Amino acid sequence: MSSILNADLHCHSVVSDGTLTPEELAARAAANGVELWALTDHDEIGGQRRAAAAARAQGIKYLTGTEISVTFANETVHIVGLGFDPDDAAIGEGLYDTRGGRGRRAQEMAEGLARVGIHGAYDGALKFVGNPELISRTHFARFLVEQGHCRDTNEVFRKFLTEGKPGYVPHRWATLKDAVRWITGAKGLAVIAHPGRYKFTANEEYALFLEFKEHGGRAIEVVTGSHSPAEYVEYADKAMEFGFAASRGSDFHSPDESHCDLGKLPPLPGQLTPVWELLEDRIQ
Structure with missing residues (x-):
């Protein structure tokens, strides 16, 4: 599979905080030309069977997915898991505990x-x-x-x-080590979601990438709905620097709220290793 594959490996359904069902998302992905799709609900894998079945019905390939909230350097960071076994007990229990907060x-x-x-x-x-x-x-x-x-x-x-406003309440999520361990233990691959969104200093971001890699993380999102074209280039360079594969995903939540529709992002820069090349045996 090449880097120009129309893969959308980050979106959300009503099972977490999206407004469409897994079936509606699969239909929208297919209509927009998506060839490989993953549903990545926040801290939840309850929609995976429905999403996989809907993808099959629409004739598009599917990877299991989730987006896990972790705390790193007092910031909430999101780690996407792709291609894991949704029946794995450890990831199921870990996500259940995370949702409890x-x-x-x-x-x-x-x-x-x-x-x-x-x-x-x-x-x-x-x-x-x-x-x-x-x-x-x-x-x-x-x-x-x-x-x-x-x-x-x-x-x-x-x-x-947001921080300092009346309805803001911080929450301590899983650790980075926990999230990567749950994903890799279930035979999946861990990805740092939209790294350009975090308010890290250069040193903090370097520490995040280094620790993520040490725990077994393998990829970062390069082309994503909340990145600018300049950030596509910046994080393509970071992927090369750290030896990460690159992922692509719209982070689609709703037709009315999202920066980018399913399947409408530009392709990954050609010099990168697409994350789906590392997951070919996990694609359904």
Whole structure:
């Protein structure tokens, strides 16, 4: 498989914080010319069987996926797992424990919003949740837009849900070592998602890449919905420097909210090793 393959290996369904079902995502991916797809719901693999079946029905190839939240240098970093065995006990148990922290955090977020006059936010956010174990800031943002507090979800995040704002509650996720171990232990491959999004110094980013590699991480997202064209080049260079394979994924959540539609990114730069070349025996 070449680097120009239309692969989209990062997106979300109603099983986490997306607005489409796995079946709707598969249909959208197929309509947009995606040839290899992965559903990567946050800290959850409950949609994998549906996604794989839907991909088969649409005639597109499939890799299992998830996106695991980890804490590194006091920042939340996302690690995508691809091509793992979804029946592996350790990854299932690890993700279950990680999801457990979201409910407690959500209650605290609602309390913070109530203190500034926004009441009923927890129950309101639940209306937008497909999986109550995965209630997140995105669901609160959709509720605040519905109630007219902000024009769109981006405004909600800026005013209410980022550090120092009334609805922000930090949460300590899994460790980087945990996430990579769960993925590789289930015969999958670990990828750092959208590295350009993190507010790291150059030294912190170097430490992230180095520690990730030491734990067995193999790839980074180079072409992704939240990267600029300049960041495609920057992280292509970083992939070469650290010997990482490169991944490509839109990070699609919703037709109304996402930076990029499924399958609409430019191809990976040709000098890189595409992550799917390392996963050919895991493609369904």
